[in-house]
Amino acid sequence: MGKMIYLDNAATTKTAPEVVEAMLPYFTEFYGNASTVYEFGAKSKEAVSQARERIANAIGAKDNEIYFTAGGSESDNWAIKAAAEAYKGKGNHIITSKIEHHAVLHTCQWLEQNGFEVTYLDVDENGVVKLEELKKAIRPATILITIMFANNEIGTIEPIAEIGQIAKEHGIVFHTDAVQAFGQVPIDVDAYNIDMMSASGHKLNGPKGIGFLYIRKGVKIRSFVHGGAQERKRRAGTENVPGIVGFGKAVELALAHMEERTGKEKELRDYMISRVLKEIPFTRVNGDRKNRLPNNVNLCFQFVEGESLLIMLDMKGICASSGSACTSGSLDPSHVLLAIGLPHEIAHGSLRMTLGAETTKEDIDFTIDTIKEIVSQLREMSPLYEDYMKTSK
Amino acid sequence: MYSEKVMDHFKNPRNVGEIENASGVGTVGNAKCGDIMRIFLDIDDNGVIQDVKFKTFGCGAAVATSSMATELVKGRTIQEALQVTNKAVMEALDGLPPVKVHCSLLAEEAIHAALWDYAEKNNIKIEGLEKPKDDISEEEEEEEY
Numbered sequence: 435m436g437k438m439i440y441l442d443n444a445a446t447t448k449t450a451p452e453v454v455e456a457m458l459p460y461f462t463e464f465y466g467n468a469s470t471v472y473e474f475g476a477k478s479k480e481a482v483s484q485a486r487e488r489i490a491n492a493i494g495a496k497d498n499e500i501y502f503t504a505g506g507s508e509s510d511n512w513a514i515k516a517a518a519e520a521y522k523g524k525g526n527h528i529i530t531s532k533i534e535h536h537a538v539l540h541t542c543q544w545l546e547q548n549g550f551e552v553t554y555l556d557v558d559e560n561g562v563v564k565l566e567e568l569k570k571a572i573r574p575a576t577i578l579i580t581i582m583f584a585n586n587e588i589g590t591i592e593p594i595a596e597i598g599q600i601a602k603e604h605g606i607v608f609h610t611d612a613v614q615a616f617g618q619v620p621i622d623v624d625a626y627n628i629d630m631m632s633a634s635g636h637k638l639n640g641p642k643g644i645g646f647l648y649i650r651k652g653v654k655i656r657s658f659v660h661g662g663a664q665e666r667k668r669r670a671g672t673e674n675v676p677g678i679v680g681f682g683k684a685v686e687l688a689l690a691h692m693e694e695r696t697g698k699e700k701e702l703r704d705y706m707i708s709r710v711l712k713e714i715p716f717t718r719v720n721g722d723r724k725n726r727l728p729n730n731v732n733l734c735f736q737f738v739e740g741e742s743l744l745i746m747l748d749m750k751g752i753c754a755s756s757g758s759a760c761t762s763g764s765l766d767p768s769h770v771l772l773a774i775g776l777p778h779e780i781a782h783g784s785l786r787m788t789l790g791a792e793t794t795k796e797d798i799d800f801t802i803d804t805i806k807e808i809v810s811q812l813r814e815m816s817p818l819y820e821d822y823m824k825t826s827k
Numbered sequence: 828m829y830s831e832k833v834m835d836h837f838k839n840p841r842n843v844g845e846i847e848n849a850s851g852v853g854t855v856g857n858a859k860c861g862d863i864m865r866i867f868l869d870i871d872d873n874g875v876i877q878d879v880k881f882k883t884f885g886c887g888a889a890v891a892t893s894s895m896a897t898e899l900v901k902g903r904t905i906q907e908a909l910q911v912t913n914k915a916v917m918e919a920l921d922g923l924p925p926v927k928v929h930c931s932l933l934a935e936e937a938i939h940a941a942l943w944d945y946a947e948k949n950n951i952k953i954e955g956l957e958k959p960k961d962d963i964s965e966e967e968e969e970e971e972y
Contacts, residue, residue, distance in 0.1 A: 820882055
């Protein structure tokens with residue numbers, strides 16, 4: 435295979451060389467357990483503290499409000515299940531949205547089987563949570579609002595400041611899954627009134643298998659993984675020192691170059707969207723055009739099925755993803771695309787491309803040219819296209 | 828995830844297209860679950876399938892099973908074509924991932940639907956052919972663990 439064009443940075447990113455370099459000594463040299471008393475272990479402990487401080491600073495939090503986990507899914511599970519447990523005396527109602535990541539949705543569904551009630555808020559056609567519906571959904575028994583910072587599929591950035599304000603006014607704990615947003619947009623937990631926030635290392639050129647949960651001081655959730663006294667007795671398990679160090683480095687890099695990197699990504703993103711809309715008929719953009727992650731392009735090509743599109747793109751060395759049923763292992767296309775009101779047959783033809791720091795204009799032009807070719811090839815083969823062309827004549 | 832044969836039939840699908848004034852045309856599946864197959868048959872006076880074409884909206888497996896099904900019935904008699912089951916299509920493709928088995932069922936149904944159309948047009952009855960279902964989006968089974 436020739437050159438690979440990687441446009442799936444929302445799935446995972448390349449670990450930055452500086453990150454790998456920062457991590458290596460903590461495998462080979464300073465491999466000590468951070469919880470030990472001897473000087474050698476203190477090296478690890480110090481590295482963990484530094485990373486924690488760096489991450490806390492990045493979101494306007496205090497060091498002791500950052501809890502390292504194994505990743506975004508664990509953070510989401512912990513935040514939601516532990517909040518349900520901690521506040522069940524107050525009530526049993528949770529509010530979330532229909533477009534959350536499965537780590538949130540499936541956790542909420544599990545809680546529903548265990549006596550909790552969950553409201554899944556509708557979103558508008560751009561995937562924005564309806565604030566009026568949120569206000570109406572609040573009950574005396576509401577103990578948690580969990581709404582993602584930005585959507586992983588369509589890139590829509592939610593009105594987090596407004597949601598945080600509403601939660602605060604009602605004295606309800608507010609959790610946000612910021613796995614896609616962290617490192618892409620500035621986040622300040624105080625300005626947004628965020629009480630808990632999930633993030634993951636590998637989405638911002640850090641290592642896989644490391645994440646954190648921010649827990650505001652005063653939020654009373656307990657441990658989810660029981661065992662040792664790590665993470666202020668709230669998350670047991672020997673610290674993943676290399677992972678934590680790598681995560682810290684990745685956050686440092688992501689924040690240092692955020693404006694420059696995302697400025698370039700936005701330019702390429704908007705260029706790609708406008709070229710595709712101009713050159714490929716029967717195409718739509720999914721997600722909010724303005725309040726959108728800098729690196730997200732999500733399109734639907736009518737009469738075409740997403741998995742076929744992905745395989746043909748792969749044959750040309752282009753990595754992307756789709757919300758078609760075939761990629762989800764069920765017969766239903768993406769819950770996000772259905773929630774923004776797309777009919778099934780359109781949702782099946784979705785294509786998500788998420789750019790990265792290394793994406794070039796040449797990559798984008800080659801990708802658009804390739805998509806053009808593939809879409810027309812697949813439409814030639816599509817009975818839906820045939821029917822449409824016959825009836826529209 | 829797919830066998831080499833599936834990939835070959837996806838990359839180079841055999842018999843893509845339409846047949847003008849086909850002897851029989853069958854369309855199965857629905858856009859809701861993401862697969863639609865349409866098969867065109869050209870059947871001569873001796874009941875031999877002289878030509879076959881297909882159009883498919885669907886995933887890699889849907890395209891590959893359509894392509895393989897057309898290959899398996901081309902040049903065959905109606906009775907022989909009826910023997911082309913989803914299992915035969917799958918075997919010819921060196922297997923399919925479990926979630927894609929329904930694609931091979933769709934291919935079998937598409938052939939049957941086209942034959943049914945041919946029988947109706949010619950006012951004949953084909954021994955062993957039942958009216959195809961309009962929609963075979965069978966329920967997927969929950970994974971057990």
